[in-house]
Amino acid sequence: MSLVDSSLISLLVRALDLTAQRQQLVAQNIANVDTPGYHTRDIDFRGELQRALWAGQADPAAGGAPFVREVPGLIERPDGNNVSIDRESLLMAGDQLQFQTEAALLRSEFSRLQEAISGGGGQ
């Protein structure tokens, strides 16, 4: 039933997955802020989301796990750690808001479908 797999819903679900994955990486970076030699990790959130937007349902790879990479351009401290507390805090705040928005939008999409299905009533 492609009703529940509309492109909008698929996109929102993908966005939620990516936001959750990003937040997991942020938590990991924060947890390792004092680990010698640890380098900050992240995903290319916009890139992954764009791929999902363009691919629609045709590209199976667009639904796979996002690519994790090290973040360039961060300053390394003497112990080899390059985690920036400020960067991670900002990302964390952003992730929270983002997740909330995506979930709310998805909720309203589902509500709309619900209405359409059961609001049919008579002829």
Add this chain to the structure above:
Amino acid sequence: MNVNLANPGIRILPADLPEAGAPGAGGEEGFGESLKQAVAAVDNLSLDARYRVSSLIQGSGADVHDAMIAVEKADLSFQLMLQVRNKVVQAYQQIASMQF
């Protein structure tokens, strides 16, 4: 019955009758076929939802939001199927109650 009531002299052979599952023009999928596919799809969604929820409860790494979404999708598609079924039953009853 193979007898054409209007013209008793003409016999309608079984081969002339459209197949029970294909009321439309020849070559199209019948309604019965779409209904079977719809039921299979709803079944898949509900299996997926159940798998995700149990995986969530057991702590084997399923994300909460994925489980919630799977449940909602299964629920919506089931409701849709229910509504379609109701409409079909309604239509049947209307036809069945017609007096010739």
Add this chain to the structure above:
Amino acid sequence: MSLFGLFQISGSALAAERLRAEVATSNLANAETTRTPEGGPYHRRMVTFTSQPGSQFHLLLANSLAAEGGAGGVRVAGVVEDPTPPQRRYEPGHPDADADGYVSYPAINPLQEMVDLMGAERAYELNASAVQAAKQMIQQSLQILK
């Protein structure tokens, strides 16, 4: 959000930073301790952190960088004694003075320990808010079902 993965990551960090804070506090408190039950002055202690690899719970592992170190959080690899030799101060009247009149004091710089302590506290707070963020996101996930 995965219920258990995230709490393992942030939870491990909370435990590790708390231990680090305790060690720093202990160093501060014993900065002037010249006599311990084992004999000799108190020795400064340090914690070493190491990242933990992710467990099999992490289903979304696209590439090796996602799977290796850090995905399971962090742990304290060990609490070790600082090998720096003790400070020796000339105090002939001190009960713990040796034959030459020198007393061995722990090689502890209180400023250094304070900095460590503050760092541990800040990291602790940060990880605590990561737990809060996860909690919020899970609650919002539940909202999807209304």
